[in-house]
Amino acid sequence: MAKRGFFRDFMGVLNSNIVSLVSALLLVVLLTRFLGTEGYGAYNALIVIPLIAVSLTHLGIRGASIYLLGNKKYDENQLVSSVVIILIGASVAGILLSIAGFYFFSKQAFDYLLIGMVLFVIPLRLTTVYAGGIFYGKDEMKKANELNWMINLINLALAAVLVWWLEQGLTGAVVASLVAHLYVAVVALRMLAGQFKLRWKIHAHIIKHLLKLGILFSMSFFVLQLNYKIDILLLEQLSTLEEVGLYSLATQIAEQLWQIPLAVSIVLFSRTANNDVKLGHETVLPLTRVVLLLVVVIAIGLFVLSPWIIPLFFGKAFTSSSFMLQIILPGIVIMSVFRVLSGQIAGLGKPQVTLYIFIPALFINILLNYLWIPAYGGNGAALASDASYILGVSGYWVYYARLNHFSILEIFRFKKSDFNVITPITKKITSRWKK
Numbered sequence: 062m063a064k065r066g067f068f069r070d071f072m073g074v075l076n077s078n079i080v081s082l083v084s085a086l087l088l089v090v091l092l093t094r095f096l097g098t099e100g101y102g103a104y105n106a107l108i109v110i111p112l113i114a115v116s117l118t119h120l121g122i123r124g125a126s127i128y129l130l131g132n133k134k135y136d137e138n139q140l141v142s143s144v145v146i147i148l149i150g151a152s153v154a155g156i157l158l159s160i161a162g163f164y165f166f167s168k169q170a171f172d173y174l175l176i177g178m179v180l181f182v183i184p185l186r187l188t189t190v191y192a193g194g195i196f197y198g199k200d201e202m203k204k205a206n207e208l209n210w211m212i213n214l215i216n217l218a219l220a221a222v223l224v225w226w227l228e229q230g231l232t233g234a235v236v237a238s239l240v241a242h243l244y245v246a247v248v249a250l251r252m253l254a255g256q257f258k259l260r261w262k263i264h265a266h267i268i269k270h271l272l273k274l275g276i277l278f279s280m281s282f283f284v285l286q287l288n289y290k291i292d293i294l295l296l297e298q299l300s301t302l303e304e305v306g307l308y309s310l311a312t313q314i315a316e317q318l319w320q321i322p323l324a325v326s327i328v329l330f331s332r333t334a335n336n337d338v339k340l341g342h343e344t345v346l347p348l349t350r351v352v353l354l355l356v357v358v359i360a361i362g363l364f365v366l367s368p369w370i371i372p373l374f375f376g377k378a379f380t381s382s383s384f385m386l387q388i389i390l391p392g393i394v395i396m397s398v399f400r401v402l403s404g405q406i407a408g409l410g411k412p413q414v415t416l417y418i419f420i421p422a423l424f425i426n427i428l429l430n431y432l433w434i435p436a437y438g439g440n441g442a443a444l445a446s447d448a449s450y451i452l453g454v455s456g457y458w459v460y461y462a463r464l465n466h467f468s469i470l471e472i473f474r475f476k477k478s479d480f481n482v483i484t485p486i487t488k489k490i491t492s493r494w495k496k
Contacts, residue, residue: 077206077207077209077210079320080210080213080214081209081210081212081213081214082317082320084210084213084214084216084217085213085217085313085317086313086314086317087217088213088216088217088220089310089313089314089375090374090375091217091220091221091224091225092104092220092224092234093306093310093375093376093378093379094375094376095224095225095228095230096224096230096231096234097306097378098302098303098306098307098378098379099302099303099306100230100231100306101306101309101310102297102301102302102303102304102305102306102307102309103171103231103302103306104231104234104235105293105305105306105309106293106297106302106305107171107175107176107179107231107235108179108238109290109293109294109297110159110162110163110166110294111155111159111179111180111182111183111186112286112290113162113283113286113287113290113294114155114156114158114159114162114183115155115183115186115187115190116282116283116285116286116287116290117155117158117279117283117286118151118152118154118155118158118183118187118279119151119187119190119191119279119282120147120151120272120275120276120279121274121275121276121277121278121279121280121281121282121412122144122147122148122151122190122191122194122271122275122278122279123190123191123193123194123197123278124194124274124275124278124282124330124407124412125194125270125271125272125274125275125278126140126144126191126194126195126197126198126271127194127197127198127330127331127334127408128198128274128334128407128408128410129198129270129271129274130195130198130199130334131198131200131331131333131334131408132334134270135264135267135270137199137257138257138258138259138260139260139262139264139267140264140267140271141195141253141257141259142257142258142259142260142261142262142264143263143264143267143268143271144191144194144195144271145191145253145259146261146263146268147191147268147271147272148184148187148188148191151187152183152184152187155183155184155187156180156183156184159179159180159183160180163176166294166298172232174232175231175232175235178235178236178239179235179238179239181239182238182239182242184246185239185242185243185245185246186242186246188246188249188250189208189212189242189245189246189249192205192208192249192250192252192253193205193208193209193249195253196208196252197327197330197331198331198334200331200332202328202331204252208245208248208249208252211241211244211245211248212241212242212245213241215240215241215244215245216237216238216241219236219237219240219241220233220234220237220238222237223236223237224237274410277412277413277416278407278412280413280416281412281413281414281415281416281419284415284416284419284420284423285415285419287423288419288422288423288426288446288449288450288453289312289316289446291423291426291427291430292308292312292426292430292434292442292443292445292446293305293308293309293312293442295427295430295431295434295442296308296434296438296439296442299430299431299434299435300434300435300438300439304438304439305439306379307379307381307382307385307439308382308385308438308439308442308443310371310375310379310382311382311383311385311386311389311439311443312385312389312443312446314363314367314371314382314386315363315386315389315390315393316393318356318359318360318363318390318393318394318397319393319396319397319400321352321355321356321397322352322356322397322398322400322401323400325348325352325400325401325404326400326401326403326404327404328404329345329401329404329405329408330404330405330407330408331408332408333404333405333407333408333409334408334410345401345402345405346465346467346471346472347476348401349398349401349402349472350472350474350475352397352401353394353397353398353472354475356393356394356397357394360390360393360394363386363390364386364387364390367383367386367387368380368383368384370383371383371386381439382439384440385439385440385442385443386443388440388443388444388447389443389446389447391447391451392443392446392447392448392449392450392451393450395450395451395454396450396453396454398454398457398458398472399453399454399457399458402457402458402461403415403457406461414457414460415457418453418456418457418460419453419456419457421452421453421456422449422450422452422453422456423449425445425448425449425452426445426446426448426449429441429444429445429448429449430442430445432445433445458472
């Protein structure tokens with residue numbers, strides 16, 4: 062069990078996510094301003110296939126590492142060495158899958174050099190993901206958080222030089238991403254080599270357990286990522302690059318609302334895997350209600366202000382993104398409930414729950430995208446995502462309620478005592494204010 066308090070870890074993850082969020086948003090501002098709607102659409106069309114490939118070929122090793130390290134199933138040096146061996150195979154598989162994806166699914170004639178660079182990002186990204194899982198499994202939040210924020214911050218700095226100052230356009234944006242991922246991957250490997258005794262010896266039983274458990278995490282994560290990204294692929298097929306650019310901006314802004322529930326989820330995952338007995342549903346449920354309330358308040362502000370914020374920061378060419386953003390916000394808000402609860406369920410070693418529940422939601426998403434994109438473009442894609450998210454979260458909530466034997470209406474029963482879960486934060490803020 063961790064010696065630190067839950068909220069200390071939560072604030073550490075949240076602060077890391079905020080740095081990453083601000084860097085990512087500033088990067089979007091820069092790219093939208095200097096690439097335009099079509100150029101930004103091309104950038105997202107270029108990176109979406111490798112992103113989906115990573116979501117599949119990470120093989121759930123991050124989640125499996127957190128669970129197995131937290132439960133101390135094996136010698137940690139042997140386990141981490143096994144993770145590195147799996148990383149090599151996963152990287153090759155990710156590159157091959159992406160090549161196939163570009164061949165069969167992309168209708169854009171991208172330069173081979175650009176495709177080569179985004180393919181090389183795959184093993185670098187996987188390295189960071191795997192290393193983060195190891196450090197979360199060891200309950201070393203600081204190291205994992207460091208890897209989390211570095212990529213976006215370095216990417217932003219390099220893009221400012223290459224895209225803004227040197228005016229290298231799409232090529233500059235891709236190079237910035239590649240170098241940022243390369244630097245952080247090297248840092249991650251050095252951290253691992255400095256802490257663990259890495260060996261090339263194959264421990265078949267550990268690799269088998271990692272892959273057996275990891276495949277459930279992987280398939281669950283892959284289904285979720287398809288739910289988040291399939292609309293961009295279908296927009297590219299059924300609409301225009303301009304529409305892809307407009308919709309990509311709307312979703313990237315809206316998904317930043319997940320930073321708070323995501324921070325809670327990561328800590329819940331790590332603590333539950335490390336057998337923190339204090340984190341039963343009696344604690345998680347009030348925490349979920351508070352997070353939901355916070356996200357609703359922020360979403361309302363974003364809904365009202367987006368018609369002014371988006372043209373101001375991203376340019377008038379992206380004005381239409383504001384309506385797409387408003388449409389998708391209800392689904393984003395509802396997904397915050399899943400984001401919190403899934404951390405505890407994953408920490409219990411049950412990632413398959415997400416897989417079983419969100420596969421039907423994915424099919425609904427694909428079907429509705431085919432029905433609505435031709436007529437409504439990005440607005441139709443946003444509506445399809447809403448329907449998918451609401452269906453998936455409803456099923457997940459019913460499962461969680463039955464697992465813990467309480468009414469499905471319990472999520473709406475807000476109580477004054479719910480806010481006791483944030484007492485450590487308010488006390489800390491108050492003490493600092495008094496100083």
